[in-house]
Amino acid sequence: MTRVYMYNRYQRLWHWAQAICIVLLLLTGLEIHWPRTLAVFGFANAISIHEVLGLLLLANAFLGLFYHLTTGAIRQYVPGSKDFVTMAVLQVRYYVAGIFRGEPHPMAKTPQHRLNPLQQVTYLAILNVLLPLQIVTGLAIYLVEVWPSFAAALGGLAVLGPLHTLGAWLFAGFLLMHIYLTTTGPTPTAYLRAMITGWEESEEHEAPAKEATP
Amino acid sequence: MRRLAAVLLTIVVVSLLTVPRLPASDETIDLGMHPPVRLIDQDDRPVLESGGAVSPHRTCGACHDTRYIREQNYHGCVGITEQVPLGEAASGRPWDTSPGRFGRWNPLIYRFLTPRGFPELDLGTADWIRLLGPRHVGGGPAMRQREVDPATGERPRLVEVGPRSGWDPETHVLDADGRHTVRWDWTRSGGVEMDCFLCHTTRPALDERSAEIRAGRFRWAPTATLSGSGLVERTEEGWRWNRAAFAPDGTVDARRLRITDPHAANCGQCHGLVHEGREPVTARWGTLDQWSTETKGQIFSAQHIRHSSLNLAGKEDLGRPWDIHAERLFRCSYCHHSLNHPGYYKEFEETKPAHLRFDARRLETGRYLKRPNHHLAKGRSVQGTVMAVLDDTMRRCEDCHDAERGHAFLPYKRRHLNAMLCESCHVPDVPVPARRETDWTVLTPERGPRITHRGAEGPVNDPATLLTGFRPVLLPRAEADGSTRLTPMNLLASWFWVTGPPERPVRLADLERAFFTEEGPYHPEIVRALDADGDGGLSPEERLLDHPAEVEAVRRRLEAVGVPNASIRGEIQPIGIHHGTVAGAWAVRECGECHGPDGRLDETFEIARFAPAGVEATIVGDAGVRLSGEIERKADGSLVLRPEVERYVPGLSRIVWIDGIGLLAVLAAIGGAAAHGILRVRSRRRGRGS
Numbered sequence: 001m002t003r004v005y006m007y008n009r010y011q012r013l014w015h016w017a018q019a020i021c022i023v024l025l026l027l028t029g030l031e032i033h034w035p036r037t038l039a040v041f042g043f044a045n046a047i048s049i050h051e052v053l054g055l056l057l058l059a060n061a062f063l064g065l066f067y068h069l070t071t072g073a074i075r076q077y078v079p080g081s082k083d084f085v086t087m088a089v090l091q092v093r094y095y096v097a098g099i100f101r102g103e104p105h106p107m108a109k110t111p112q113h114r115l116n117p118l119q120q121v122t123y124l125a126i127l128n129v130l131l132p133l134q135i136v137t138g139l140a141i142y143l144v145e146v147w148p149s150f151a152a153a154l155g156g157l158a159v160l161g162p163l164h165t166l167g168a169w170l171f172a173g174f175l176l177m178h179i180y181l182t183t184t185g186p187t188p189t190a191y192l193r194a195m196i197t198g199w200e201e202s203e204e205h206e207a208p209a210k211e212a213t214p
Numbered sequence: 215m216r217r218l219a220a221v222l223l224t225i226v227v228v229s230l231l232t233v234p235r236l237p238a239s240d241e242t243i244d245l246g247m248h249p250p251v252r253l254i255d256q257d258d259r260p261v262l263e264s265g266g267a268v269s270p271h272r273t274c275g276a277c278h279d280t281r282y283i284r285e286q287n288y289h290g291c292v293g294i295t296e297q298v299p300l301g302e303a304a305s306g307r308p309w310d311t312s313p314g315r316f317g318r319w320n321p322l323i324y325r326f327l328t329p330r331g332f333p334e335l336d337l338g339t340a341d342w343i344r345l346l347g348p349r350h351v352g353g354g355p356a357m358r359q360r361e362v363d364p365a366t367g368e369r370p371r372l373v374e375v376g377p378r379s380g381w382d383p384e385t386h387v388l389d390a391d392g393r394h395t396v397r398w399d400w401t402r403s404g405g406v407e408m409d410c411f412l413c414h415t416t417r418p419a420l421d422e423r424s425a426e427i428r429a430g431r432f433r434w435a436p437t438a439t440l441s442g443s444g445l446v447e448r449t450e451e452g453w454r455w456n457r458a459a460f461a462p463d464g465t466v467d468a469r470r471l472r473i474t475d476p477h478a479a480n481c482g483q484c485h486g487l488v489h490e491g492r493e494p495v496t497a498r499w500g501t502l503d504q505w506s507t508e509t510k511g512q513i514f515s516a517q518h519i520r521h522s523s524l525n526l527a528g529k530e531d532l533g534r535p536w537d538i539h540a541e542r543l544f545r546c547s548y549c550h551h552s553l554n555h556p557g558y559y560k561e562f563e564e565t566k567p568a569h570l571r572f573d574a575r576r577l578e579t580g581r582y583l584k585r586p587n588h589h590l591a592k593g594r595s596v597q598g599t600v601m602a603v604l605d606d607t608m609r610r611c612e613d614c615h616d617a618e619r620g621h622a623f624l625p626y627k628r629r630h631l632n633a634m635l636c637e638s639c640h641v642p643d644v645p646v647p648a649r650r651e652t653d654w655t656v657l658t659p660e661r662g663p664r665i666t667h668r669g670a671e672g673p674v675n676d677p678a679t680l681l682t683g684f685r686p687v688l689l690p691r692a693e694a695d696g697s698t699r700l701t702p703m704n705l706l707a708s709w710f711w712v713t714g715p716p717e718r719p720v721r722l723a724d725l726e727r728a729f730f731t732e733e734g735p736y737h738p739e740i741v742r743a744l745d746a747d748g749d750g751g752l753s754p755e756e757r758l759l760d761h762p763a764e765v766e767a768v769r770r771r772l773e774a775v776g777v778p779n780a781s782i783r784g785e786i787q788p789i790g791i792h793h794g795t796v797a798g799a800w801a802v803r804e805c806g807e808c809h810g811p812d813g814r815l816d817e818t819f820e821i822a823r824f825a826p827a828g829v830e831a832t833i834v835g836d837a838g839v840r841l842s843g844e845i846e847r848k849a850d851g852s853l854v855l856r857p858e859v860e861r862y863v864p865g866l867s868r869i870v871w872i873d874g875i876g877l878l879a880v881l882a883a884i885g886g887a888a889a890h891g892i893l894r895v896r897s898r899r900r901g902r903g904s
Contacts (some may be wrong), residue, residue, distance in 0.1 A: 035810045035865040043805040043865060047625060095890075100897040145626045157862035162869045169876020173883040180887035184894075 006111055006200040014064050015195055020151060021057040027049060029168050054138050061131060077111065077127065079120040083174055088117035099184065109202055125175060137164040250461060252276065253445070256404075256433070260454050260464050266634065267437045268446075270352075270410040278584045282338040283408070284620060286553075287588035288601040290408045292316045296601065300329060300716065304599070305834025309718040313344060313836060314600035316355040319719065321708035322502060322509070322652055324663070326719050330381050335722045338387040340398040341430060343406055348424035349484040349505065352435065353408030371785040393725025404433025411439040413480045418442070421484050426790070443470055475683035478514055481546040488540075489515035494523035495536065499647055499667055499674045509597075510704045510789045511644035511669065511683065516541040519645055525592035526645055527682045536645075538797045549609050554587040560609060586878070593729065595790040597839040598689060606694055610638040620798060634700035638688055638814075639802040640795045641702045647674050648789075651822040654710040655782055656744070656757040656768070657729045659736075664757060666823050668704070674877045686791050687819035688859060691840035698860070702817075706787040707831055708821040711768075713777045714733060720777050728771040739774075743767030759826040760851055784831030786821060809865030813858065816866060821845065822853040 007015070028041060028050040035043045068074035095118075098106070107116040114124065118134040137160045144151040154160055182191040186201050193198035233760060254273045255266035271280045293314020303310035303318065310822035311317035311329055316546040319326055325345055326336040332597055337345065343356050350356060381395040389396050406427060412418050422438040435452050440446055445459045445466060460466055482488025486506030489495045496518050497507055506512035518534035526532065551558035556576040566573060575624050590607035592598055598605075611617075617636070621627050647669035654663045672679035686702035711720040736752055743764050744756045759765050765782065802808075808815050825831065825847060833841050843858035859866055 018612070033868070035806055036812075042807055044625065045622075047864070077539075100893055102897075102901075106338070132355050145629050148629075158867075161862040161864065161867060162872050165869075166872045166876060169879055172876070173879035176880065176887060178884035180883075180891065 002202050003202050004109075004111065004202045005198055006109070006114065006194050006202070007198045009198065010067060012119065012195055012198055014060060014067070017060050018057065018064075019058065021053050022175060025053045025057065025177070026168060028170055029165075033144075033165060033168075051142055054135075054142065058139070061135065076115050077120060079117060079121050079124070084117050088121070091118045095184075100195055109200070122174070130170055130174070134164065134167045134171065137167065173196045233868050248471075248473045249277075250463075250465035251471060252465045253455075253471070255404065256407075261437075262457060262460055262464050262754050265455060267404070267433045267453070268440065269407055270405050270436050274410045278407075278583065280410075282585045282772045283588045284353050284357075287349050287351075287353065287408065288314070288604070289588070290592070292354050293318060293600050294355045295353070304836035306832075308714075308716065312600075313602065315350070316342065318599065321654070321702060321710055321719075321787070322649070322706070324654060324710070324719065324722055326721065328718075330383060332716060332718060334721065335381050335383060335386055335395050336719075336723075338381075338383040338385070338398060340400070340403065340430070341387040344430060346458070347406055347427035347432070348420075349503075350406070351409055351412055351484075352406040356406035356432065365460055376652045382786065387725060392726065400584060403430050406432040409436045410875075411436055411471070412483065413476045415439075415443075416474055416477065416479075418480070418483070422448070440471070443472065445735055449641075449729050460537065476545070476547050476697045478540070478544075478546050480797070482514060485546075485562055486512045486514065486655075489513065489517060489536070494521055495519075497646065499649070499670075500665060506793070507646075507648075509706060510791050511648035512648040512791070512793050513537070513646065513745075514540050514546075514679075514793060516543070524646065525680055527679060527680050534796055534800050537793055538795050539793075550592065552582075552586050552591045552607070553589050553591055553604070553607060554582060554585075556582050558591075558609065560591070562608070593792065594693070594838070595792060596701070596788045596839050597790060611640075616820050623803065632699070633690070634698070635702070635792075636692075637702050637792050637795060638700050640798075641686060641791050641793075642796060642800065642802045643683055643685045644669065644704075644791065644794060648684065648704050649706055649720055651707040651709070653822075653824070653826070654708070654725065655759050655765075655826050656683070656752075657725055658757065659752075661730070662727055664754070682817045685811075685814065685817070687815055687855065687857065689788065689839050689857070690842055691790065698840075701839075702791045704789045704791060705819065705821050705855070706789060707825075708787065709822075709826050709829065710783055710785075711772065711777075712781050712783050713772070715779075720772060720780060723771065724775055724777050726767070727775040728777070737771060738759055738766065739771055758851070760824070762827050763890070765827055782826050782829045784825060784829045786831050786833045786841065788833065788837045806865075807861060811866060813866065815859045815863060816843075818856070819855045819857065820852060821855055824851045825853045 027038075028046040029083040031038045031040055032043065032050060035046075038099060042045070065074075068077075087107060090210060094103065094106050106115075107113070109116075137154070140151040140154050140160050141164060144157060151157060151160060182195075183189070183190040185194075188200050224711075225500055251273060253259050253261045253268045254276070255264050256269040256272060257264065257266065258272055259266070261268050271284065274280050288295075290316065293312030293316045296314060297312045300311060301308050301534050304313060304317055307319055309326065309329075310319055311327075317327060323346070325341070327342050328334075328336045328338070339355060343350070357491060367521050385397055385400070386395040388692065389393070400527050409423070411422075412423070418439045419442040420439075423435050424440045425440040426432070426435045436454055438448075439447055441448065441453075443459070444456060446453050446832060447454050448454075459470060476482070478488045479490055482504075484505065486508075487495075487497050489850060495513060497504065497514050498511060499508055502508055513536045515536040516537055519526065520529050524527070548558070553559070556579060559576065561573050589601065590605055592604050592606075593603070593608050594605045612631070615636075617631055624630060647667040649670040650666045652663045652665055656664065658664060667674045669682050669684040670679050671682060674681075684704075686704060688700040689703050690698035691701040691703075711725065712718060713720050729737060729740055741750065741752060744767070745754050749751070759768065759782070769780050802814070807813050821831065831853065833839065840860075841855060842860050844856045846854050848854060861867070876889045
C-alpha cells in the first residue's frame with residue numbers, strides 16, 4: 001500500500017459542496033413533493049431553501065467545469081482508452097466476483113486516472129445528462145415567474161415538474177450507490193477519508209501510481 | 215328682553231310649522247342637487263292633472279335621454295336584444311332563445327317562456343312579467359314587445375318555429391288552472407316601464423311595486439315604487455296623487471323623491487341581501503327574492519359576522535365583515551359603473567392609442583348626465599351570460615390593488631395570480647348556506663321542487679339549525695385570452711322532466727296534474743309507486759326516484775296527462791363567487807391549503823344529496839367552466855365531484871409512474887448495496903473478500 005495525495009484542496013471542497021447541496025436538495029425536494037408526509041422546513045421554506053441550494057449547485061457546477069477545463073482534469077472523465085471495453089468488463093467482473101475473493105482492483109487509481117471505466121460512464125451520464133437535466137428543468141421552474149415563455153417553450157410546468165422529479169429520483173439512486181461504493185476501498189472508510197484529507201491508501205499494482213504533488 | 219325672546223321663539227315655531235315638511239334624508243346618503251321634478255304620465259301630461267300613472271320615461275326624459283338609456287341597458291333588455299334561433303343558444307339547451315332571463319330557461323324558476331310554434335304554452339310574456347317582473351327593472355320585454363318602431367313601423371322580431379299555434383306568447387297566458395290559454399289585455403295592463411325610481415331613489419317601495427306587477431297592473435308599477443314618498447297612495451279606486459306633497463308649481467322636490475345615484479341597497483333589491491342598518495344581519499333561504507344569497511350565500515354588509523343573528527358555526531371567531539368592500543363603504547357602482555362614466559371609465563389597452571399612458575379626454579359631466587350609458591360594467595361571472603360582449607369591462611381587483619405590494623409572503627406572485635382569481639384566496643369560505651340542488655322530478659306536497667342547501671346541519675330556516683357554511687369549489691374558468699384561472703364556485707344541480715320534440719321542460723301545470731288529483735292529494739298511482747312503507751303517504755325519503763321502476767311510474771303518469779316521451783335531465787349550473795371577500799388577514803395564506811393532497815384544490819365537493827336513478831348531470835354549455843375531475847355517484851345516491859387539478863401544482867401534482875420508477879431505482883440501489891455488502895462481509899469472514 002502506498003499513500004497517494006489523490007484529491008487536492010479544491011477538488012475536495014468542490015465535492016463536499018456538491019454533496020451538501022445535493023443531499024439538501026433531495027431533502028427539500030422530498031418535502032416539496034410530499035409536504036404532508038415530510039414536514040421539516042415548512043412548504044414555503046423548503047421552496048426557498050431548494051431555490052438557493054439549486055443556485056449554489058449551479059454556481060459550483062460551473063466553477064467545477066472551469067477548473068476541469070483549465071487544468072485538463074476533464075480528460076479523466078473521457079473514456080478514451082483503447083481497451084476501455086476490456087477494462088470495463090474487468091471492472092464489472094471485479095464487482096461481481098473478484099471483490100468477494102479478495103482480488104485487487106483491476107485498475108490502478110492515480111491522481112491522473114482516478115476513475116475506472118464504469119465510473120467514467122456513470123459520471124459521463126451524470127454530468128452530461130442528469131445534472132444538465134436537473135439544472136435546466138429547475139431553472140425553468142424557478143424562472144417561470146419572470147420568464148414564463150422559457151418554461152412554456154420546454155413544455156410548461158406540467159412537463160418540467162415531473163421531469164425534474166424523475167431526475168431527482170435518479171440522483172437519489174446514484175447517491176446511494178455512490179456512498180456504498182466508497183466502502184469498496186482497501187478499508188470501508190479509506191475512500192471517505194481520502195475525500196476528507198486528500199490522502200488515499202492505494203493498492204500496489206504492476207504499474208504503481210505516481211505520487212501526486214500536493 | 216323677555217318680549218324679544220318671546221318674539222324670536224314665536225318666529226322659530228311659526229317657521230318650523232310653515233316650512234314644507236320633507237322626509238328626513240337618510241343619514242349616510244347625500245341627496246345631491248337634483249332639480250325639482252315634474253311627474254309626467256305616458257301621454258305627456260302632469261300626473262296631478264291626469265291622475266294617471268307616472269311614466270319614468272317621460273318624466274326623467276325631460277332632461278335625460280331615456281330612449282338611449284333604455285336601449286343601452288342590459289338590465290332591462292335581459293336578453294331580448296340577443297335572441298338566437300332555437301338550438302343555437304350557448305347554454306346548450308335546445309329550448310333556450312337568448313342568454314338573458316328573457317329566453318334563457320332557469321331551473322330554479324322553472325316556468326318556461328314558450329316561443330311561438332311550440333305545442334303548448336307555459337309562460338307568455340305577460341306571465342313572464344308577473345313572475346319575474348318584481349326583480350326586473352322594467353323596459354325591455356316588459357315594454358318593447360308592445361311598441362312599434364316609429365322608423366319602420368315593425369314590431370321586433372320574435373323567435374318563431376314551426377306552424378303557428380292557436381296562441382301567441384305575446385298575447386296569451388295560461389289560465390289559473392293551467393289548462394287553457396287566455397288572451398292577455400295589454401291595453402288594460404300596459405307595460406312595465408323601465409323604472410328609474412327603483413335604482414335612483416333611496417327607499418323605493420319594492421313590495422308595492424311587486425304587488426302591482428303580480429296583479430297585472432303593469433302600467434302602475436313605477437307609481438307604486440313612489441308610494442313610500444307620500445306623493446301617491448293606494449285607495450279603493452286605485453292610486454291617488456297627493457297634491458299636498460307637490461310644490462305649488464306642480465313639481466316635486468328631489469329630496470322628497472330621495473333621488474340619488476344607486477347605492478348597494480338598490481342593487482340588493484334584486485341581486486341579494488344588502489344590509490346597511492345597525493340591527494343584526496338575518497337572512498332566509500329557500501326563496502329566490504334574494505337571488506345571490508340563495509344561490510351563493512352572498513351577504514353584502516359591513517357588519518361583523520359574529521354580530522349577526524344567524525346560528526353560525528364558530529360565530530364568535532368571525533370578527534370580520536361580511537364583505538370587506540362593504541366595510542370600506544363601497545357601492546356596487548364603483549366597480550360595476552356606467553360604461554361612459556367620466557370618473558370610472560376604463561380605457562382598454564386594445565383601443566387605447568399605443569403612445570398614451572393616460573388618455574385625458576373624458577365625457578363632459580353634462581353630456582354624461584344627459585346620456586349615461588346604463589350598460590353597467592360587468593365581469594366574467596359564469597352565471598352572468600347576458601351581454602357577453604361586455605365581459606371584463608368592470609374594474610377588477612387588480613385595477614385597484616397592487617398585488618405585488620400586498621403579498622410579500624407569497625412566492626411566485628405572478629404565477630399564482632395567473633393561475634387563480636384573487637377570490638380563490640380572498641373568499642376562503644362562505645359562512646352561510648347556499649342552494650345545492652333543485653329537484654323537480656317529484657313535486658313536494660306544496661307543489662314545488664325538493665330543495666336542499668349546502669352549509670346547514672338541518673332545515674335551513676330553522677333557528678336551531680347550525681349553519682356551517684361551505685368552502686367553494688375551485689374550478690378552472692375560461693378567460694378572454696383562452697387561458698383558465700381557478701375561480702371559487704358553488705354548483706347548483708337541477709333535475710327535471712323534459713318532453714318533446716321539440717325538447718322542452720314539462721310544464722309545471724302538467725307536473726301538478728300528473729302528481730296530484732284534482733282534490734289535492736298525491737295521485738293514487740304515484741302513491742302506489744313511491745310509497746315504500748305502505749302508510750299511504752309519501753315521506754321525503756319516498757319522494758326520491760331511486761329506482762328505475764319509480765321513474766317509469768312517473769313517466770306513465772305524465773303520459774296519462776298528455777306529456778309524451780318524458781325523460782329526466784340533470785344539469786349543473788356553476789355560480790361564481792366574487793363577493794364576500796375578506797381582507798388579507800382572513801384570506802388563505804397557508805401554502806398547504808393548496809399544495810398538498812386533500813386541500814382546496816382536490817377536496818371532494820358534493821354536487822347533490824340525491825340524483826335520480828340512472829340520470830347523469832351535465833354542466834350548462836355557456837358556463838365557460840370545466841368540471842375537471844370525476845363525478846361519482848355514491849352508494850347513498852349522492853353525487854360528488856372529485857376535482858382533478860389540470861395545472862402542475864408542487865406538492866399536489868404527481869405522476870404515479872414517475873414516482874414508481876423513482877422509488878424502484880432507490881429501492882434497487884438500497885437492495886443492491888445491501889446484498890452486495892452482506893456478501894462482502896460474509897466472504898471477508900471466510901477470509902477471502904476485501
